[in-house]
Amino acid sequence: MTKKRKKGRIVIDRELCKGCYLCVSVCPDQLIGVSDSLNQKGYYPAEFKGNNTGEEERGCTGCATCAITCPDVAIEVYRE
Numbered sequence: 001m002t003k004k005r006k007k008g009r010i011v012i013d014r015e016l017c018k019g020c021y022l023c024v025s026v027c028p029d030q031l032i033g034v035s036d037s038l039n040q041k042g043y044y045p046a047e048f049k050g051n052n053t054g055e056e057e058r059g060c061t062g063c064a065t066c067a068i069t070c071p072d073v074a075i076e077v078y079r080e
């Protein structure tokens with residue numbers, strides 16, 4: 001039997017994001033990157049890179065570290 005990892009996903013509100021990238025630095029699986037387009041406030045918002053790594057052992061676990069860290073409460077976490 002294969003070990004089952006917890007699965008989750010996040011949604012980042014790109015208009016709330018102020019581009020501090022704390023979330024980028026804390027994700028244990030480096031699943032958050034930086035958008036290449038500006039939001040309306042003039043920041044490059046953080047962006048969820050998704051679970052499409054093609055590797056079972058990677059992907060968002062729904063640990064919520066990113067959401068807890070975000071000073072602007074721009075991240076919502078969903079657990080599957």
Ligand code: SF4
Pocket residue numbers: 012016017018019020021022023024045046069070071072073074075
């Ligand atoms: S921690 Fe919040 S405000 Fe900072 S880059 Fe991430 S989503 Fe944006």
Ligand code: SF4
Pocket residue numbers: 008009010026027028029030031032059060061062063064065066067077
């Ligand atoms: S919930 Fe955890 S694993 Fe998922 S993106 Fe945020 S920090 Fe990374």
